[in-house]
Each structure stands twice: as structure tokens, then as C-alpha cells.
Amino acid sequence: MTSLNPDKKIHVAVGVIINKSEQILLAKRPLNLHQGGKWEFPGGKVELNETTSEALIRELKEEVNLDVSASHPMMEIHHDYGDKQVFLDIHWVKNFSGIATGAEGQEVLWVEKDDLIKYEFPEANKAIITKILAE
Numbered sequence: 174m175t176s177l178n179p180d181k182k183i184h185v186a187v188g189v190i191i192n193k194s195e196q197i198l199l200a201k202r203p204l205n206l207h208q209g210g211k212w213e214f215p216g217g218k219v220e221l222n223e224t225t226s227e228a229l230i231r232e233l234k235e236e237v238n239l240d241v242s243a244s245h246p247m248m249e250i251h252h253d254y255g256d257k258q259v260f261l262d263i264h265w266v267k268n269f270s271g272i273a274t275g276a277e278g279q280e281v282l283w284v285e286k287d288d289l290i291k292y293e294f295p296e297a298n299k300a301i302i303t304k305i306l307a308e
């Protein structure tokens with residue numbers, strides 16, 4: 174039996190990580206995951222009893238081995254993929270230490286802002302790219 178689930182929207186903490194050379198960090202989503210094979214901004218699901226910034230710190234350590242010391246809100250996006258509804262809570266991350274690596278085996282890349290349009294992203298990310306380019 175199918176039922177309506179009011180909580181099925183997934184809350185995701187997303188980091189737009191920008192280094193001293195004004196490059197942005199991208200990671201490639203593993204093929205087996207939702208929206209697999211596309212590039213993304215590192216991040217992941219906010220767990221119960223966790224704030225968005227706590228989730229961001231945890232996810233960026235797990236995924237790209239960076240230690241985030243500060244982040245600030247950039248924008249919120251609600252998107253329906255049909256098979257999944259997401260609430261992307263996107264933060265700028267300018268204060269961090271460490272060397273970015275694909276800690277889960279994924280490809281990671283520092284990209285110039287103007288080159289972002291060359292990469293394939295999940296549909297919901299279009300507005301994020303627009304916002305970055307407007308900075």
C-alpha cells in the first residue's frame with residue numbers, strides 16, 4: 174500500500190567550498206547513487222538532532238577530508254526529482270583546512286568559477302551555479 178509521507182523531503186547540507194584562488198570544489202557522485210555520475214557540491218543528509226552546520230562539518234570531513242571551521246548560508250532550494258524530493262540547504266565554506274581528497278573514492282576537482290558551466294550537475298543545482306557566477 175502506498176501512503177502519503179509528509180516527511181519524505183530529504184534535508185541536505187551542501188557546501189560551496191571556495192579556496193584562496195577563488196576555485197570551487199566539485200565531487201563526482203558515485204554511479205550507483207541518486208543522480209549518479211553527475212558533479213555535485215560535497216554534502217549529505219542532515220541527521221536527526223543535527224544542525225545544518227554540524228551536518229556540513231561531518232559530511233565534508235567524511236567525503237572530502239576537509240576540516241571546516243566556519244560556513245555561512247547561501248541559499249535554499251526545494252526540488253522534486255519525481256523519485257526524490259530534496260531540500261538543499263546550501264552554505265558557503267571559505268574557512269577550512271586540509272587537502273581535498275575523494276575520501277570515498279570519488280573524483281574531486283577544484284574548478285574556476287567561469288568553468289562551472291562545463292560540468293553536468295543535478296537539475297536542482299542550476300540556481301546554485303547562477304548564484305556563484307553572480308558573486
Ligand SMILES: Nc1nc2c([nH]c(=O)n2[C@@H]2O[C@H](COP(=O)(O)OP(=O)(O)OP(=O)(O)O)[C@@H](O)[C@H]2O)c(=O)[nH]1
Binds near residue numbers: 212
Ligand atoms: N551532496 C549533494 N547532493 C545534491 C546536490 N544536488 C542535488 O540535487 N543533490 C541531491 O541531494 C541528495 C543528497 O544526498 P547524498 O547522497 O549526498 O546524501 P549522503 O551523502 O548523506 O549519502 P547517503 O546518506 O546516501 O550515504 C541526493 O538525492 C542528491 O541527488 C549537490 O550539489 N550536492
Ligand SMILES: [Mg+2]
Binds near residue numbers: 236
Ligand atoms: Mg553526499
